[in-house]
Amino acid sequence: MPENDYRLILFDQPDDPQALRELFRGVMGLHPTEAMQWVKRAPGILPWPLAEGEVRELLDALYEQGIAAEARRVDTVPKLVPPRSVHRAAVKEDGLSVGGLRGEPAHWVPWAKLELIHGARIAAEDEFRDPRAPGWSGTLAAGLNAMILRGPRASRARRASRVVKEPTTELHLVRQDPLIAFRVVADQMNYSDLGDRLKPSAAENFPVFLADILGRVGGRAHVTDSARALLDPADDREPTTYPNSQAMLDATTLRLLWAWYRRDREVGGAEQA
Known part of the structure; x- marks a missing residue:
């Protein structure tokens, strides 16, 4: 069984996403929805390692589609985490x-x-802030309302403001x-x-x-x-x-x-x- 030792990197967005999806489906046998998720990663590094035969077939087809791409061995993909x-x-x-x-x-x-x-x-x-904290009278009113099982009425002036x-x-x-x-x-x-x-x-x-x-x-x-x-x-x-x-x-x-x-x-x- 071939080992999955390569990562595929796409440097361009596809002009024809459907053609790229069909390429992924044909080479890797992916479900259409899953194949489209791969398409949405372009440009980028595709999420799973692939076998050498798969990446060769993909690179040939990507060249025909005019998409700049390369395959690198997993151990040569740069790891910048944590910076x-x-x-x-x-x-x-x-x-x-x-x-x-x-x-x-x-x-x-x-x-x-x-x-x-x-x-x-x-x-x-963005942050949402209360424009002003309630004073002692507002706090007292809220307490009295709670005692009679009725919530305090929200004031228009005290609605949260967007920062x-x-x-x-x-x-x-x-x-x-x-x-x-x-x-x-x-x-x-x-x-x-x-x-x-x-x-x-x-x-x-x-x-x-x-x-x-x-x-x-x-x-x-x-x-x-x-x-x-x-x-x-x-x-x-x-x-x-x-x-x-x-x-x-x-x-x-x-x-x-x-x-x-x-x-x-x-x-x-x-x-x-």
């Missing part, structure tokens, strides 16, 4: 110095080892040799290493910190469009917003795989030339 939280970091000439909880040097990331920079926003759930919360900003930095992911939450950072450029708020300091990193790393790392949009948003380029931090980490993993895929194709093309 290391960064609360203080200094941008140096040769690399990034990550500080510990007490400010001591905890990790050194040479720019040549920095492989991926992905920045985005994380949606925050819209702004999304938070996160930055993922992935280094190689060894493979480590670092997570920066903009409003949880100590920016004192900015020196005389330090501003009163994280919203002002984070763009300076990110711009310093991008200025040092040059073209050696893959920088996502979403990360660049954090510095210069425009109508046609805005940072991606994810529902939660895990969704962003999944996307970072996929972008890292895409960077590897693109690099391997460029190397292969250069060797053939």
